[in-house]
Amino acid sequence: MAGVEELKTQIIDHFGVLLQHATVACGELTVTILPTDLREVCFALRDHRAFDFKLLVDVCGVDYLHYGIDEWDTQSTTGKGFSRGVKGFVNVKSPASSSRFAVVYHLLSLTHNHRIRLHVLLDESDLIVPSIMDIWVAANWYEREAFDLFGIVFAGHPDLRRILTDYGFAGHPFRKDFPLSGYLEVRYDATIGKVIYEPVTSVVPRVLEPKVIRDDNRYLSGE
Amino acid sequence: MTHSIPEMRHYTFNFGPQHPAAHGVLRLILEVDGETIISADPHVGLLHRATEKLAESKPYNHSIGYMDRLDYVSMMCNEHAYVLAIEKLLGVEPPVRAQYIRVMFDEITRILNHLLWLAGHCIDIGAMTMFVYAFREREELLDCYEAVSGTRMHATYYRPGGVYRDLPEQMPQYKTSVWHNASEVEKQNKNRQGSLLDFIWDFSARFPKRVDEYETLLTDNRIWKQRTVGIGVISPDTAIAMGFTGPMLRGSGVAWDLRKKQPYEVYSKLDFAIPVGTEGDCYDRYLVRVEEMRQSNHIIRQCVEWLKKNPGPVIINDHKIAPPKRVDMKEKMESMIHHFKLMTEGYCLPVGEAYAAIEHPKGEFGIYLVSDGANKPYRLKIRAAGFPHLAGLETLVKGHMIADVVAVLSSLDIVFGEIDR
Numbered sequence: 001m002a003g004v005e006e007l008k009t010q011i012i013d014h015f016g017v018l019l020q021h022a023t024v025a026c027g028e029l030t031v032t033i034l035p036t037d038l039r040e041v042c043f044a045l046r047d048h049r050a051f052d053f054k055l056l057v058d059v060c061g062v063d064y065l066h067y068g069i070d071e072w073d074t075q076s077t078t079g080k081g082f083s084r085g086v087k088g089f090v091n092v093k094s095p096a097s098s099s100r101f102a103v104v105y106h107l108l109s110l111t112h113n114h115r116i117r118l119h120v121l122l123d124e125s126d127l128i129v130p131s132i133m134d135i136w137v138a139a140n141w142y143e144r145e146a147f148d149l150f151g152i153v154f155a156g157h158p159d160l161r162r163i164l165t166d167y168g169f170a171g172h173p174f175r176k177d178f179p180l181s182g183y184l185e186v187r188y189d190a191t192i193g194k195v196i197y198e199p200v201t202s203v204v205p206r207v208l209e210p211k212v213i214r215d216d217n218r219y220l221s222g223e
Numbered sequence: 224m225t226h227s228i229p230e231m232r233h234y235t236f237n238f239g240p241q242h243p244a245a246h247g248v249l250r251l252i253l254e255v256d257g258e259t260i261i262s263a264d265p266h267v268g269l270l271h272r273a274t275e276k277l278a279e280s281k282p283y284n285h286s287i288g289y290m291d292r293l294d295y296v297s298m299m300c301n302e303h304a305y306v307l308a309i310e311k312l313l314g315v316e317p318p319v320r321a322q323y324i325r326v327m328f329d330e331i332t333r334i335l336n337h338l339l340w341l342a343g344h345c346i347d348i349g350a351m352t353m354f355v356y357a358f359r360e361r362e363e364l365l366d367c368y369e370a371v372s373g374t375r376m377h378a379t380y381y382r383p384g385g386v387y388r389d390l391p392e393q394m395p396q397y398k399t400s401v402w403h404n405a406s407e408v409e410k411q412n413k414n415r416q417g418s419l420l421d422f423i424w425d426f427s428a429r430f431p432k433r434v435d436e437y438e439t440l441l442t443d444n445r446i447w448k449q450r451t452v453g454i455g456v457i458s459p460d461t462a463i464a465m466g467f468t469g470p471m472l473r474g475s476g477v478a479w480d481l482r483k484k485q486p487y488e489v490y491s492k493l494d495f496a497i498p499v500g501t502e503g504d505c506y507d508r509y510l511v512r513v514e515e516m517r518q519s520n521h522i523i524r525q526c527v528e529w530l531k532k533n534p535g536p537v538i539i540n541d542h543k544i545a546p547p548k549r550v551d552m553k554e555k556m557e558s559m560i561h562h563f564k565l566m567t568e569g570y571c572l573p574v575g576e577a578y579a580a581i582e583h584p585k586g587e588f589g590i591y592l593v594s595d596g597a598n599k600p601y602r603l604k605i606r607a608a609g610f611p612h613l614a615g616l617e618t619l620v621k622g623h624m625i626a627d628v629v630a631v632l633s634s635l636d637i638v639f640g641e642i643d644r
Contacts, residue, residue, distance in 0.1 A: 026311050026577045054463045057580075058589065060604040068595045106578060106591065106606070110463065110479055117578065138466030141614040164268035164643060174276055209282050213596045214571045 004029050007114050010050055015041060021119075032119040035129045042135045045107060045116070053107035053116060056132075059142035061150035062102045065176040071210040100124045103152060105132075122152065131157040149174035181205055233261055240269055244347045244629045247639035249613075251628070258624045263617045270643035278603040282569030283309055283383065286603070291377035293605060294641040297336040297584045298368075299328045301641070302381040307487060308579035308590040309383040312572045313544065320535040321385035322488040327423070327526035328371070328380070329581070330519040334430075335364050336584035337512045337519075340636045341437065344509070347633040348450045353440060360433055363426050370395055370419045384545045385538030390530065394422045420527050427524045434516055441509070451505035455619040455631035458503060465618065466611035469586025470511045471635065475503030481582040495522050505634040512636075515584075544570050569598040583608050585636050607641035 008022055008029050018041055021032035033041050045053045099121035107116045120129055131154040133139045143154040144163040151172035154160060162169060171178055181203040189196045235254045239245035248269035254261040274293065278286040290305045291298040303325060310316065317325075342357035365375040370391050372378035380387050394415040397408045414425045441447045457467070459475045472479055480497045482490040498514035500507025538545045546565050547558035572594040580589035586608030593602040612635045619635075620628050 025575050028578060030576070055468075056466050057587065058591065058604065058606040060591065060602075062593060062602045067601060070597060104591065104604075106589070110477065113484055115578070117576075136466065137464050138611050138614070141610060162268075164271040166268070173273060180276060180280055207280075209285075209568060209598070211597045211599050212568055212571065214598075 004114070007112075007116070011116070014044065014048070014050070020121075028115060028117060030117045030119060032121065035120050035122065038118075038120055039130050039132065039135070041118070042105075042132050046135055050112075051114075051116075052109045052111045053114070055108040055110060056136035056138040056142075057106040057108045057115075059103065059105050059132075059139055059146060061146040061152050061174065062104055063150060063174065063176045064100055064102065068213065070213040071207060098123075101127060101150060101152060103129050103146060127151060128153045128155050130155050133157055148172070151175070179205060238628065240266075244632065246343065246633065246637055248643075249632075249637075249639065251616075251632075253625070253628065255625060260620050260623055260625065260628060263620050263628065265613055265616055267613065267639070268643050270639045272644065274644045275603045275605060278600050280599065282598045283572070283600065284565075284569055286600070287381065288377060288379040291379060292640055293607065293644060294336075294583070294585065294588070294609070294638045295376065296339045296638055297332045298376055298378050299325075299332045299380060300336075300581060300583045300588060302379070303329060304579055304581045304583070304588050304590045306381045306383045307581065308577050308592040309572065311577040311579050312575055312592060312594055313383065313570075314573075315384050315539055315541065315544065317385040317539060318536045319489065320389075320530065320533060321537045323526050323530050323533075324386050324390065324537060325381060326488050326490060326493070327523055327530065328367075330522045330526070331364050331367055331423075333519045333584045334516050334523075335361055336636075337516050338364075340512060340584075340633075341509075344630075344633040345441070347629045348447070350441070350444075350447065353437060356433070356437065360430065363422075366395075367419060367423055367426075370422075382538060382545060384541065385536070387538075389537045390419045392418050394419050420531055423523060424527050427520050427527065430520050431517060434513060434520075438513060442513075448506060450626075450630055451509060451634070453502070454505045454623065454627050455634055456502060456504045457615075457619060461618065462503065462615075465615040467586070467615065468611075469583065469608055470508055470515065471586060471612055473498065474500040474508035474511050476501055481580060481587060485580075487579075487581060493522050493525050495519075505630050508634050571596055571598050572600075578606075580606070585609055585638070585641075586612070588641075605641070605644055607644065609635065609637040609642045613637050613642055 004024055004027055008024055011029070011031060012019060012022055018033060018037045019031055020034065021030070023030050045051045101122040101124065103120045103122065105118040105120075107118070108114070122129060129152060131139065131143055133143065133156070140159070141163060143157050144159070144161060146152050147154060147160050148162040148164055149172055165173060171183065173182065181200050183200060184197045185200045185202060186195060186197055188194070233254050233256050235252060238251035238253050240248045240250040245251065250266040250269065252264040252266065274289050278289060287302055287305060290301040293301045338357040338361050342354040345351070345353035368378050369375045372380040372387070394417065396412045396415045397403065399405050399408050403411070414422055457475050459477045462472050462475045462477065468479070476499050478497050478499050481487070483497055495518045498511045498518065500511050542558065542561040547561050551558040552562045574594060574596040576591070576593045578589055578591045580587050587606065588608050589606035591604040591606065592600055595601040616632065616635065619631050623631065
């Protein structure tokens with residue numbers, strides 16, 4: 001893995017204003033682009049000899065709805081002591097980013113031994129990103145998966161069906177406002193001799209270890 | 224009297240989800256013209272458990288065990304990618320001994336995986352004998368898993384910062400029972416007199432001969448070659464475009480292996496070769512995997528030699544991440560607090576994101592981790608090696624016969640635990 005900083009300079013020189021952001025963290029290059037520029041950037045990353053990202057490693061969605069929000073206030077004690085942190089999240093948008101969703105692409109160049117990560121941020125109101133299936137065939141199932149789990153639409157995908165969830169499933173389960181236990185459960189009803197769907201009653205949502213964010217001084221340099 | 228030729232129609236049928244050659248719960252909808260495949264549409268997700276979403280609700284260490292259950296025939300390799308991603312964000316490096324132990328168990332896992340793959344592949348094609356041979360060897364390797372972690376499959380042995388505990392000094396032995404008398408047990412325990420490392424050393428000395436046995440049965444076998452040579456051919460360019468990695472890519476002649484190209488742990492210090500194929504058919508993928516078993520065995524021997532000579536810690540000494548010693552916990556206030564905090568809350572990762580990938584027996588297995596500074600992953604994406612392989616199935620089987628679908632499918636080495644996640 002030679003010269004991630006070098007690659008960053010090359011990418012910045014080549015794409016210029018198309019890049020919203022380019023950062024190197026943990027030895028990995030992350031580049032943020034707009035959905036409208038995605039295809040242009042991808043074509044260049046695949047075909048330009050200096051980049052040669054011929055292998056699409058992964059495509060996935062991320063939902064930033066609860067980003068940076070913890071379940072348990074540990075910063076100050078109260079007269080009543082700590083809560084048990086079982087209330088779960090209130091659905092407020094994270095102040096950290098204005099876009100709720102992101103599609104993340106991981107690319108690999110076999111000839112230069114480079115990796116790059118592309119971020120495409122999306123607003124909840126406009127969850128459409130162009131499909132890159134004609135650039136890398138491998139994107140086919142990954143885009144179907146992101147559509148299934150997050151409801152992100154990949155414009156131009158020839159066969160955008162659900163892939164991991166059940167036939168007839170409603171909703172997008174990996175969104176942060178989708179409950180972990182889901183909405184429906186399945187069981188066999190002996191009285192009518194059929195498998196039926198009904199609202200979840202067998203699982204009571206609870207939090208065993210609350211999500212806690214600590215701004216520990218050990219981590220400050222990592223930001 | 225008029226004769227009319229009946230209209231010829233393609234026939235569509237289900238392969239699976241309950242079929243032994245489907246390697247789990249794969250529903251494959253095949254459209255055929257006579258015996259020839261026109262299209263193949265895999266329906267996956269029947270084993271979807273939302274591992275990634277479950278991980279978001281748990282402290283980091285609680286999900287290590289879930290990783291075993293992804294690709295449930297290469298358990299420790301899955302854990303490895305997960306702990307590497309955490310270590311990358313934390314910026315910690317495990318002690319060298321832990322790295323050697325991880326590499327050794329990764330390679331043991333690779334042999335385990337390839338043996339099971341070979342057993343399944345043979346049974347699918349109709350060679351029943353191999354199944355028994357492969358399971359004979361797997362038995363001993365699973366005993367190594369058990370000796371080190373207490374379980375034969377879902378080990379939960381790796382930890383961020385090292386491994387859970389050092390290798391045992393005494394290999395567990397069989398005891399007499401109503402089924403086995405003293406002389407039988409003595410025979411069974413013959414290679415279990417020393418430590419785990421002695422046991423592995425003994426196994427690795429015998430294993431190459433065993434691989435020779437498999438090859439005698441298969442490599443020049445006329446029926447075997449008729450079923451695999453020229454079946455499911457994939458060119459290097461197509462394989463790359465479809466996101467293939469691991470033996471699927473190397474079978475087509477691309478010498479890409481993360482252990483060499485982007486070495487993690489101590490792979491750069493070890494001597495081993497990367498086998499590649501030439502044709503990219505099922506037969507080449509078989510040859511590549513068989514040679515990989517030999518190479519893994521070679522790596523294991525190097526690790527055993529090093530581990531015998533170099534005792535030392537197997538997990539980092541930072542008690543914010545790794546729990547303190549049990550004895551200290553009973554005596555020292557600070558250790559007790561560390562233990563309490565780790566068990567009730569875990570540790571927080573710095574804000575950021577990381578992708579860690581390993582050369583899994585099936586290909587590149589990666590973990591993409593997004594952290595918002597909490598004690599739980601904000602988003603965990605598992606890049607399963609088998610997922611793009613199965614996505615490429617239609618390209619591989621189009622134009623082949625129905626029986627070849629079985630051969631191609633098992634040459635992909637798919638496991639639904641990781642594809643459906």
